[in-house]
Amino acid sequence: MRYISTRGQAEALDFEKVLLAGLAGDGGLYVPETLPKWDADFLRGLQGKSYEEIAHAVIAPFTAGCFTSDELRELISKTYANFRHTARAPLKQIGDDLWLCELHTGPTLAFKDFAMQLIGNFYTTVLARRNERLTIIGATSGDTGSAAIEAFKGLDNVDVFILFPKGRVSDVQQRQMTTSAAANVYAMAVEGDFDDCQALVKASFNDHEFRDEIRLGGVNSINWGRVMAQIIYYVSTAVSLGAPDRKISFSVPTGNFGDIYAGYLAKQMGLPIDRLVIATNQNDILHRTVQTGKHFKDGVKPSISPSMDIQISSNFERLLFDLYDRNSQEIVSLMKALETGGFELSGDALKALRNNFDSENCSEVETFAEIKRVFDETGELLCPHSAVGAHAARKAKDKVPMVALATAHAAKFPDAVKEATGMSPDLPPFLADIMTRDERLDIIANDFDVLKSYVRAKRS
Ligand SMILES: *Cc1c(COP(=O)(O)O)cnc(C)c1O
Numbered sequence: 058m059r060y061i062s063t064r065g066q067a068e069a070l071d072f073e074k075v076l077l078a079g080l081a082g083d084g085g086l087y088v089p090e091t092l093p094k095w096d097a098d099f100l101r102g103l104q105g106k107s108y109e110e111i112a113h114a115v116i117a118p119f120t121a122g123c124f125t126s127d128e129l130r131e132l133i134s135k136t137y138a139n140f141r142h143t144a145r146a147p148l149k150q151i152g153d154d155l156w157l158c159e160l161h162t163g164p165t166l167a168f169k170d171f172a173m174q175l176i177g178n179f180y181t182t183v184l185a186r187r188n189e190r191l192t193i194i195g196a197t198s199g200d201t202g203s204a205a206i207e208a209f210k211g212l213d214n215v216d217v218f219i220l221f222p223k224g225r226v227s228d229v230q231q232r233q234m235t236t237s238a239a240a241n242v243y244a245m246a247v248e249g250d251f252d253d254c255q256a257l258v259k260a261s262f263n264d265h266e267f268r269d270e271i272r273l274g275g276v277n278s279i280n281w282g283r284v285m286a287q288i289i290y291y292v293s294t295a296v297s298l299g300a301p302d303r304k305i306s307f308s309v310p311t312g313n314f315g316d317i318y319a320g321y322l323a324k325q326m327g328l329p330i331d332r333l334v335i336a337t338n339q340n341d342i343l344h345r346t347v348q349t350g351k352h353f354k355d356g357v358k359p360s361i362s363p364s365m366d367i368q369i370s371s372n373f374e375r376l377l378f379d380l381y382d383r384n385s386q387e388i389v390s391l392m393k394a395l396e397t398g399g400f401e402l403s404g405d406a407l408k409a410l411r412n413n414f415d416s417e418n419c420s421e422v423e424t425f426a427e428i429k430r431v432f433d434e435t436g437e438l439l440c441p442h443s444a445v446g447a448h449a450a451r452k453a454k455d456k457v458p459m460v461a462l463a464t465a466h467a468a469k470f471p472d473a474v475k476e477a478t479g480m481s482p483d484l485p486p487f488l489a490d491i492m493t494r495d496e497r498l499d500i501i502a503n504d505f506d507v508l509k510s511y512v513r514a515k516r517s
Contacts, residue, residue, distance in 0.1 A: 065385025079275020172286035177208025203233035278315030287319035336449030353399030
C-alpha cells in the first residue's frame with residue numbers, strides 16, 4: 058500500500074517510511090492512497106475471534122511489504138500480551154443498549170497504549186533491520202507522553218523527548234512521564250499549553266536541517282501507524298455487538314481527532330457504523346465546526362479532562378482532505394488560514410462532514426454530573442474524558458446500540474473523580490507507588506531554539 062500527503066507536495070511512501078517519518082515533508086499528513094474494503098463475509102469471519110486475530114486481519118493490508126504475515130502476528134501478540142484484560146478492549150454495559158468500550162487496560166492506563174505499544178514494537182523491528190538510530194520528539198496533552206515513554210524506554214536505537222504543558226497535566230500523568238529510570242527518555246515541561254508543544258514538534262519537522270541531523274521520527278497521533286492501530290477496536294467492538302448484521306454507533310472523547318478519525322476509516326472500509334459522535338469538553342472547536350461550519354480557534358480553557366484541552370486538532374486535516382475530494386491545494390490554503398484564526402467550510406464539505414459525524418459538547422458541570430450518574434447507576438468510576446464520551450452518547454443515542462469509548466482509567470484523574478463521587482479510585486498495584494518515586498524533568502521555555510539546543514545536548 059502507498060501513502061500520499063494531504064498537501065500533495067511530498068512523495069508517496071510505503072508503510073515502513075511512513076511509520077518512521079510521522080509528518081510528511083510538505084507539512085501534510087500521510088493517508089492511504091486507497092482503502093481496503095471489507096464485505097459482510099469478512100466481518101462475519103471475525104465474530105468470536107480474539108482481539109489479536111482481529112488486529113491481524115484489519116492491519117495486514119496496511120503493513121504488507123513491511124512485515125510478513127507471521128512477523129506481524131508475532132508483533133501483535135507481543136504487544137497485547139502486556140494488557141491487563143484478556144479481551145484487551147472489553148465492553149461493559151451501562152444502560153439500555155449503551156456500552157462502554159474500556160481502552161485503559163494497557164500499561165499507562167489510557168487508550169494511547171493500544172497504538173503506541175504496537176508501533177514501539179514496529180519501530181524496534183524496523184530500526185534493527187535498517188541498523189539506524191532515531192530521535193523521537195513528541196508533544197503530549199498528558200497521555201501520549203507516558204504511552205510513548207513506556208513503549209520506547211530502554212531501546213538502544215531511539216532517544217525520546219516528550220514535551221508537556223507545564224502545570225496542565227494531572228499529577229499522575231506527570232509522574233508517569235517523569236519517573237522513568239530509562240536513560241533514553243527526557244520529559245520536558247514547556248512554559249505554554251498543548252498547542253505550543255505541538256507547534257514545537259511541527260517546527261522540528263519543518264526545520265529540515267535539524268530534522269535530518271537528529272534523524273527525527275514522529276509518534277504523535279499524526280503518525281499513520283497510530284491511526285491504523287486504533288481502527289482495530291472499532292472492529293472488535295462492532296462484531297461482538299452484532300456487525301455486520303447490526304449497526305453500531307460510537308461516541309468518542311475527542312481532542313486531536315485521531316481516535317474518532319480511525320472510526321471514520323473503519324466506516325469507510327465497510328464497518329456498519331451508524332453514527333460517530335464527536336464528544337468535546339469545553340474546548341469545543343470541533344463541535345462548533347459541525348454545528349456552524351466555522352472552524353476558528355478560540356484559546357484553550359483548562360478543564361478536568363486535560364487530554365482534550367486542544368484547539369488545533371491535527372488529524373482533522375486528514376478528514377478535510379476527504380471532505381474536499383482529496384484536493385490538496387484546498388488543504389494547503391485551509392491550513393494557512395488556520396494559522397491566523399480559522400476558516401469556514403464550503404457548503405459541500407459541511408454537508409459531507411454532517412453526513413459522517415454528529416457532535417456534542419460537555420461542560421465541566423455536566424462532566425462531574427456524568428461521573429456521578431454512572432457511578433450511582435452502575436458502580437463504575439469513569440475518568441473525566443470517558444464521562445464526556447458517555448454524556449455525549451446518552452444525548453445522541455437513538456435506537457442503534459451506542460458505544461462510548463472509555464479512554465482513560467479513573468485513577469489517572471483522582472481529584473475530579475473524588476469531587477464527583479466522594480470515591481478515590483485506586484491505581485493498579487504496579488503503579489501504586491508512583492506518587493513517591495523520584496521525578497526527573499527539565500522545564501524549558503516555549504522557544505524552538507531552546508528546544509533545539511536541549512535535544513542536541515542530550516541525545517546520544
Ligand atoms: C488523547 C486522549 C483523548 C483524545 O483523543 P484524540 O485522538 O486526540 O482525539 C481522549 N481521552 C484521553 C484520555 C486521551 O488521552
